[in-house]
Amino acid sequence: MKGWILYRANEAEIKPEMYEIGRFQERARELNIELRVIRPEQIDLVVTREDRKSILLDGEPVDLPDFVLPRMGAGTTYFALAVIRHLERLGVPTFNSAHNIETVKDKLFTQQILAENNIPVPRTMLVKFPIDERLVEKHIGYPAVIKTLSGSQGKGVFLAQDRKSCSDLFQLIEVTNSKVNMIIQEFIKTSYGRDLRVFTIGGRAVACMERYTDGEAFKANYSSGGMVREYPMTPEIEWLAVEASRILGLEIAGVDLLFDEGHFKICEVNSSPGFDGLEKACTVDIAREVFHYLQIRLGMFPEQRSGESVVQ
Secondary structure (H helix, E strand, C coil), X not given: CEEEEECCCCHHHCCCCCHHXXXXXXXXXXXXXXXXXXXXXXXXXXXXXXXHHCEEECCEECCCCCEEEECCHHHCCHHHHHHHHHHHHCCCCECCCHHHHHHHHCHHHHHHHHHHCCCCCCCEEECXXXXXXXXXXXXXXXXXXXEECCCCCCCCEEEECCHHHHHHHHHHHHHHCCCCCEEEEECCHHHXXXXXXXXXXXXXXXXXEEEECCCCCCCCCHHHCCEEEECCCCHHHHHHHHHHHHHCCCCEEEEEEEEECCEEEEEEEECCCCCHHHHHHCCCCHHHHHHHHHHHHHCCCCCCXXXXXCCC
16 A cells, blocks of 8 residues: 655655654554655646656656645645646545645635535635725624634634724735735634634544633644643534535544534634644544545555554
């Protein structure tokens, strides 16, 4: 069983802080899966009728893998999407697909799709300059959450406490880059400084953690210094996470839920979720769970190392 991880760094550039890649490499060795970590820029595409020979890696023809795991999430470039699409058209299964990665990169489009399917989400407006502050106050209210259309790990997310701070922030954004795409979201008061991350694989919710702060910080992302602990997987949480993943076509997903007066609203859905904090908070081995799913999904069960039983 051979696989590729498409990532922003290749094997020679992997650093200890790239936790998820290291975990995938470690589990792949244990399961006798031949795994390569590749930057999309290492690949050249040749559109030809001789399809299986139309991928070059570092300038040389290469045997295609049995599967591909794109791990760039919101940072997936057009070139990376083109590589993923090309591999898909050559019959290589990708988890997740280029179409669905591109969909969830756009936070507004994600919310539109979920709302269309009657999934609870915060009220959301697309920003256009100049800002009509009356509309924001009428339909969203203050405080308001301001976000870039694409981003991860809490980057590009701001909290405007009132009309003035919102106006000041947007004046700065307009002067800096008036073409940037931003959205304004309803602030869910009961979720200040905390939220949930649910990890789904193959239509199954495998783990749930709460991310929280000391009560002063607005964002609870683990990568930004938030703390984590395991959270009970209630039927509501499980259904929301699994249903959101299904609607968005994601076989592997991280679903972020906001606490909303005893219930939940979906904040964001990620196509390449991190799981450093999740593995620290919960008794779950995400990399192993992913590979086991791929084995079942593809019907490929690699032999174990010598001395262990062989899985047929």
